[in-house]
Amino acid sequence: MNSMRRIGVLAPLAGLVAAPAFADTGDTAWILISTALVLFMTLPGLALFYGGLVQTKNLLSILMQCFAIACLMSLLWLAVGYSFAFGPGTGGFFGGFSKAFAAGVTSAPLDGQTIPEALFLMFQMTFAIITPALILGAFAERVNFAAVLIFSAFWMLVCYAPVAHWVWGGGWLASRGLIDFAGGVVVHTTAGISALVFVLILGKRQHFPKDMHPPQNPAFVMLGASMLWVGWFGFNAGSALGANGDAARVMLVTHTSAATASLVWMCIEWVSFKRPTLVGIATGMVAGLATITPAAGSVGPVGAIVIGILAASVCYGAVVLIRNRLYIDDSLDVFAVHGVGGILGTLAIPFLAALGPMAPGLDGTAIASQFGVQLLGVVAVGAYSAIVTVGLLFVIKVFVPLRVTADEEEAGLDASSHGESAYHH
Numbered sequence: 001m002n003s004m005r006r007i008g009v010l011a012p013l014a015g016l017v018a019a020p021a022f023a024d025t026g027d028t029a030w031i032l033i034s035t036a037l038v039l040f041m042t043l044p045g046l047a048l049f050y051g052g053l054v055q056t057k058n059l060l061s062i063l064m065q066c067f068a069i070a071c072l073m074s075l076l077w078l079a080v081g082y083s084f085a086f087g088p089g090t091g092g093f094f095g096g097f098s099k100a101f102a103a104g105v106t107s108a109p110l111d112g113q114t115i116p117e118a119l120f121l122m123f124q125m126t127f128a129i130i131t132p133a134l135i136l137g138a139f140a141e142r143v144n145f146a147a148v149l150i151f152s153a154f155w156m157l158v159c160y161a162p163v164a165h166w167v168w169g170g171g172w173l174a175s176r177g178l179i180d181f182a183g184g185v186v187v188h189t190t191a192g193i194s195a196l197v198f199v200l201i202l203g204k205r206q207h208f209p210k211d212m213h214p215p216q217n218p219a220f221v222m223l224g225a226s227m228l229w230v231g232w233f234g235f236n237a238g239s240a241l242g243a244n245g246d247a248a249r250v251m252l253v254t255h256t257s258a259a260t261a262s263l264v265w266m267c268i269e270w271v272s273f274k275r276p277t278l279v280g281i282a283t284g285m286v287a288g289l290a291t292i293t294p295a296a297g298s299v300g301p302v303g304a305i306v307i308g309i310l311a312a313s314v315c316y317g318a319v320v321l322i323r324n325r326l327y328i329d330d331s332l333d334v335f336a337v338h339g340v341g342g343i344l345g346t347l348a349i350p351f352l353a354a355l356g357p358m359a360p361g362l363d364g365t366a367i368a369s370q371f372g373v374q375l376l377g378v379v380a381v382g383a384y385s386a387i388v389t390v391g392l393l394f395v396i397k398v399f400v401p402l403r404v405t406a407d408e409e410e411a412g413l414d415a416s417s418h419g420e421s422a423y424h425h
Contacts, residue, residue, distance in 0.1 A: 023107065024114035027242040031115050031123055034238025037231045038126035042133050043070055045227030049286075050137045052220025053279070053332050055213050057412025058141045059422040065136050065145070069152050070129050076153055077125045078102060084161035085124065085169050092172035095165045114242055123238065124164075130235075131187045132156050137332030138195035142205050142409050145417045146400045151392055155194065159388040163190055163381050178377040179349050179370070181250070182239040184294020184342040185381050192339015193385040195330060201393050202402055204329035206409055218278045225282035229258055232289045236296045249358055250296045253304035254289065260308025261288025268316050283337065287315040290341030295349045302356025307345060315340050343378050350374060 047066035051059045073081075080100050087095030099105060107116040132152040139148075166173040167186050180186060215221060236254045240247035265284025270276040291311035292304055299307065318336035322328045330336065350370040354361040362370055393402065403409070408416035415421060 023109050023116045023119075024242070027114040027244075028116065028119060030243035030247065031119055031238055031241060034234035035119070035123045035126055037234025038123070038130065038238065039070070041228050041231030041235060042066055042126075042130045045224050045231050046130065046133055047224065048220045049224025049228060049282070050140065050332055052217040052222075052224060053137070053215045054140050055412065056216045056423060057414055057421075059216065059414060060418055060420050061145070061413035062136065062140060064418055065148055066133050068149060069133050069136070072149060072153055073129045073132060073156055074125055076156060077128045078121075081128055081157060081161045082121050082124065084157060085128075085164035086120075087165075087169075089165060089169070089171070092170070092175060093166065094162055095169055120241075127164075127183065127187060127235075128156055128160060131160050131183075131191050134187070134191040134334060134338055135195045135198065138199045138330045138334040139202050139403075140331040141413065142403045143202065143413075144401050144404055145413075147396055147402045150396050150400065151198075154392050155388065158392070159190055159194065159385055160186070163384065166381070167377070173377050173380070176376065177365070177370070177373050179298055179374065180294045180346060180377065181297035182236045182293045184290075184346040185377050188290050188293060188338045188342020189346070189378060189381050190385045192335045192342060193382045194389040195334035196328070196339065197386050197389040198393065199328060199330050201390070204327075205331070206406060208329045209323070209327055215279055221279050221282050225285055228289065229285055232258070232293075236293060240297070246297065249300070252358075253299055253301055254292055254296055256301050256304040257292035257308040257311065258285050258288040260305050261285060261291070261312040264309050264312035265316055268312065283319075283333070284312045284316075287311040287337050287341050290338045291315070291345035291348075294342060294346040295352065298349045298353045298360055298362075300356045300359035303352035303359055306352055306355065307348060310344060310348065311341055314344055343382075346378055347371065347374050 043066060047063045050066070051062045054062055078101060080097065082102070083097055083099035084095045087097065087099045089095040102118070102121060105117045105121055107118055109115055110117050110120065113120060132155055135152075135155075136148070164186050165171045167178055167180050168174065173185075178185070232254060233251050237247040237251040240250055262281045262285040265287065266276045266281040269280040288308045288311045292299075292307050295303070295307060315337050318340040319333050322330055322336050323333070350362065350365075350367040353359060353370075396402065404413065404416060
């Protein structure tokens with residue numbers, strides 16, 4: 001089976017192909033651009049997308065959390081995160097400390113790669129930034145800023161980095177043949193499950209669900225979503241680790257899924273509520289992108305259309321179920337969109353890999369066999385993410401409160417936590 005399609009960016013670390021003496025300039029240029037695009041997804045894409053969805057009095061708190069996490073994750077990834085994820089390790093579960101503080105990292109490519117390892121480190125750093133940042137949307141408008149920083153730091157090191165090693169670092173799930181091209185399991189399942197567990201422990205906002213305000217700025221939501229759409233080309237097509245035909249196909253199917261899911265979500269809203277909304281079409285786009293992420297290296301354009309339809313339909317249903325039926329206050333629908341989307345895309349791969357033109361197929365692997373591997377990965381990573389999140393939160397709340405006081409929540413986190421205001425009237 002095609003190694004890129006099977007284990008995404010991690011195939012190089014398995015030593016499948018001898019590394020060239022010098023990096024390829026074209027591939028290096030593309031991954032430099034992709035790295036900037038993925039960082040652009042968090043700053044300012046995700047920040048504006050989430051910021052537009054919250055109340056006016058909490059806008060700056062979201063921007064602050066995104067910015068601070070980008071800085072903190074960068075230093076932690078350099079210190080030990082990259083080593084935990086992509087160090088040689090033992091037993092397939094943990095990468096060890098051999099690459100701490102970029103020890104041994106040079107401008108020469110790793111085996112199977114054509115880009116400098118230093119660039120690979122930086123590219124993967126942007127994934128380590130956006131993954132904990134995704135969780136911010138779940139507990140928005142009520143969380144203690146200190147708890148956010150402490151949780152994000154330890155969660156990235158204890159949850160994200162080891163899972164990245166399992167799937168992309170030649171770990172135990174990679175050895176079983178799990179397909180996760182750009183993060184359906186590593187990014188969206190970990191973040192989605194952890195977000196759900198976090199809000200169940202944290203509790204609801206004071207006025208949820210009876211007295212909720214509409215998004216404070218749908219224009220911000222659209223602008224942020226548009227930046228996420230563009231940045232996702234670096235996220236997905238950059239994971240091909242080269243300027244090649246695979247990257248081109250991945251970009252095509254990524255865009256196709258996003259466009260399809262946007263229109264389907266819009267139509268569902270139109271039929272259900274007689275009016276299509278800007279926030280709805282933007283949310284559908286994010287669902288389409290999250291769902292295609294694990295499958296981007298494994299499907300063709302027809303499969304991407306199917307994934308887009310499924311993403312909008314299933315994630316929309318998940319939003320309704322979680323928010324309106326179960327009354328779980330996942331503020332910005334992180335689990336329903338990212339978690340459910342990532343899981344759905346991961347499990348759909350075996351059934352869509354051979355559908356239509358340009359579809360790579362499974363290279364002889366039985367659909368049932370591959371589905372079993374995909375399901376194992378989702379269940380194992382989901383359970384691990386939940387356990388880590390519960391453990392971290394119970395330890396953290398011994399030292400700092402997880403949420404602000406009722407008065408601080410009523411005043412808004414911008415003023416109570418940061419002493420600032422987004423708007424002065």
